[in-house]
Amino acid sequence: MAGLVSASNLTSEPGAAETDTAYIGRVDTIGGTTYDWQLNGPALRMVCNSPDHGVHAVWMYSASTQTTFPDRRMRYNFYDYGAGEWNWIDSDYMQSGVNVETERSGYGSLDADSAGLAIVSCHSSTPIHPSVARDMAPGAGIFEYCSGSPVMDDYLWPVIAVGQNQTIHCACLDNASRDLLFYSRVPEWCRWDTAIRIAPPQPGPMFPSHNIAASKVSPNVVITWVDAESAPSPGFYRESSDGGTTWGPPTQLPWPPAFSGDTLPSFHLSSLFPYYDRHDQLHIVAAVISFFHDRLYQMPAEIWHWCSFNLPEWSRIHRAGCDSANLRGIIGYNSLYAGRPSIGEDAYGGLYVAWEQFDSSNVEPETNLLRADIFYARDNYDNGMTWQPAVKITNPGTVSHRFPCVIDYLYADTVCIRYMIDQVAGFFVQNQGPATDNPIVVHKVWVPVGIGSEPLAEVVGFELAARPNPFSGHTRLSYALPSSGRVRLAVYDMTGRQVALLVDRFQAPGRYSVNWHTADLSPGVYVAELKTSSGSTVKKLVVLH
Structure with a gap:
């Protein structure tokens, strides 16, 4: 799985389709599809790592050129570490992988449980329902x-996440309006809970812009969506801290500080992807566009990262665009x-973020649509507060690279990104182009990981440090936890009065690590206390003028 391969040494699994030569890393062709419209809205989890077993990957499959796609299924492949x-590679890549379902289905996502078992969602009919x-x-x-029937009859576009206790959480829309956002779960196999509304009193998505994530170390679950019919389009999230039994209020995401003046930021129906890291911190990555003079613009576009533990909460990862005069085709x-x-x-x-990005000068002549490439960026081991420059891993050529998903947990030192290679830019499903056999690939890129860091497994005792200390204005408190539990990090003045609660x-x-800003505090000595159910430690802090 690991290794940075030069362009001249690029290798693929047997059955690989014809691809451009200047790709970074290794491209494994794991399947194919004629159903080139893989997603309605945002990126969904389509590749994940079970560290003791291997890498799971799914896609929406068909080999049909009929517009009804009678053979549409979710399809699966697995990279076995041993x-x-x-597991399933054919000399004809359209035959690689295995069907998940036996009947016509699609529009699902992927996760894996703690035993390394792949869990795949889909909707099917009749009546339409998730499974x-x-x-x-x-x-x-x-x-x-x-099957979700009959409890979940008349719901569709199910996006799933597997939680800490193996509960399968599902966000979906109702089929009657296709506007309203609902949540259900499978707390035990095979029992579906009755669906509940998620968005009110906030506006609903009005389109399948929804996504979901579940923590692997706590009962936390989050659902995200974008109000796709408003302009600018706001984003929302709603969290449950008890595995979906009760829910906090639906909350509007703060706008990122993108653009300026009378140009406002806006999310998009394809914008939001949530994720809980191994520390149980919620991250949301978002694509952001501009709203100017009552219009939304596809370009320029920016990729942003949000985490409520950071200060500021938003950080920009990447900006992409060109002079409109140099745009030689149409964005997808x-x-x-x-x-x-x-x-x-x-x-x-x-942290690692991957996305698709169109090339202003690479046009498919048959459809006049721009072709796309795949990019990724990584942070500087600072919880996403700063990011290294983006890396383009594909090469402009005669194909378009679409619908990427980065792996949830890296395998050793290798970033895996699953995407589709569209042989003709423009979707056959949307009557934009011809039916083509489009490879599904997992692109593997070696990265140097953990530079200047220690693996999580090496944490053996409580640690609490502040750098700089003494300090003026702000400092960064770093701490280590040897075991799971409730964590409280607070700062007190010398009278014992709490002046800041940083983590709870x-x-x-x-x-x-967490930033502490002290602009409103008087100079003097303060005490930071890190307390958990299994121990505590303190650190003296000196605030200067």
């Missing part, structure tokens, strides 16, 4: 099914010049 190869499938063993490709349907970001992490807490939540073992 064997060092993908989930569970593999019988890690990478076996033999699925058992849990329901897409942005740079969009559909997804996020994952490595074993040291480093469940966290997993690992290393953390």
Whole structure:
């Protein structure tokens, strides 16, 4: 899986399609599809890592050129760490992988439970309803099914996440309006809970812009969506801290400080991707565009990262665009010049974000649509507060690279990004172009991980430090936890009065840091106290003028 391969040494699994030569890393062709409209809205989880077993990947499959796509299914492949190869590779890549369902279905997503079993969602009819499938063993490709019917009849576009206690959480829309956002769950196999509304009193998505994530170390669950019919389009999230039993209020995401003056930021129906890291911190990556003079613009587009533990909460990852006079074709349907970001992490807490980005000068002559490439960026091991320059891993050529998803947990030192290679830019499903056999690939890029860091597994005791100290204006408090539990990090003055509460939540073992800004405090000596259910420690802090 690991290794940075030069362009001349690029290799692919057997059955690979014809691809451009100057790709960074290794491209494994794991399947194919004629159903080129893989997603309605944002990036969904389509590749994930079970560290003891291998990498799971799914896509929406069809080999049909009929517009009804009678053979449409969710399809699955698995990279087995023990064997060092993908389980189902055929010399004809359209035959690679295995179908998840036995009947016509699609529009699902992927996660894996703690035993390494792939969980795949879909909707099917009639009546239309969501279902989930569970593999019988890690990478076996033999699925058992849990139909949502009749409890979930008339719901569709199910996006799933598997929680700490193996509950399968599902966000979906109602089929009657296709506007209203609902939540259900499968707390035990195979029982679906009655769906509940999520958005009110905030506006609903009005389009499948929804997404979902669940923590692997706590009962936290979050659902995100964008009000796609407003301009500018606001984003929202709603969290549950008890595995979906009760929910906090739906909350509008603060606007990122993108653009300036009378140009306002806006989210897009393809914008939001949520993720809980191994510290149980919620991250949301977003594609952001501009709203100017009552119009939304696909370009320029920016990729942003949000985490409430950071100060500031938003950080810009990337900006993409060009002079409109140099735009030689049309940006894709329901897409942005740079969009559909997804996020994952490595074993040291480093964050990785991947997205698709159109090339202003690379035009498909048959459709007059721009072709796209795949980019990724990584942070500087600072919880996403700053980011390294973006890396383009594909090469402009005669194909378009679409619908990427980065792996949730890196395998060792390798970033895996699953995407589709559209042989003709423009969707056959949307009557934009011809039917083509489009490869589904997992692109693997070696990265140096953990530079200047220690793996989470090496944390053996409580640590609390502040740098700089003494300080003026702000400092960064770093701490280490040897075990999971409720964590409280507070700062007190010398009378014992609490002046700041920096952390108060469940966290997993690992290393953390948080900024403390002291502009409103008098100079003097303060005490930071880190307290958990299994111990505590303190640190003296000196605030200067």
